[in-house]
Amino acid sequence: MRDKTMSILLVEDDEVDIMNVKRAFKRINLSNPLYIARDGVEALAMLRGQSGQSSRPWPGLILLDINMPRMNGIEFLHEIRQDPECKMITVVVLTTSNEERDVVAAYQLNVAGYIIKPVSFEQFVETMAALDHYWTLSEMP
Numbered sequence: 001m002r003d004k005t006m007s008i009l010l011v012e013d014d015e016v017d018i019m020n021v022k023r024a025f026k027r028i029n030l031s032n033p034l035y036i037a038r039d040g041v042e043a044l045a046m047l048r049g050q051s052g053q054s055s056r057p058w059p060g061l062i063l064l065d066i067n068m069p070r071m072n073g074i075e076f077l078h079e080i081r082q083d084p085e086c087k088m089i090t091v092v093v094l095t096t097s098n099e100e101r102d103v104v105a106a107y108q109l110n111v112a113g114y115i116i117k118p119v120s121f122e123q124f125v126e127t128m129a130a131l132d133h134y135w136t137l138s139e140m141p
Helices: 015-027 040-047 073-082 100-108 121-137
Strands: 007-011 034-037 059-064 090-095 113-116
Touching: 007 040, 015 034, 015 121, 034 040, 040 073, 059 073, 073 090, 073 100, 090 100, 100 113, 113 121
Parallel strands: 007 034, 007 059, 059 090, 090 113
Antiparallel strands: none
């Protein structure tokens, strides 16, 4: 995730979690462009250039919550995996849901990882640092 040209799309409806991601990225000196979508509908609009922004972000990585209004994370994954332009985007689920059905459904839709949000901020920072380290070492399409 150190490649400054690689944008990250955070699909998250909880404002506290959004702030935690931003603070954790700052703490680990991750300066990739971060875009926020509050649910799957908004994220799809951004990816498809329908969000009214002059230039749409094309993320190298999507951090995806499962439990969101309008379109949840699993529904969003169904949509992007059927879209020829979006189906290869790397997605990591970052959620509070430890429901087995959500984990199974996410992996069936080719997520790169499924991470349960840590309770403490320090653990959250450690999780983001581990994710950053992993992607720094990984080859991405």
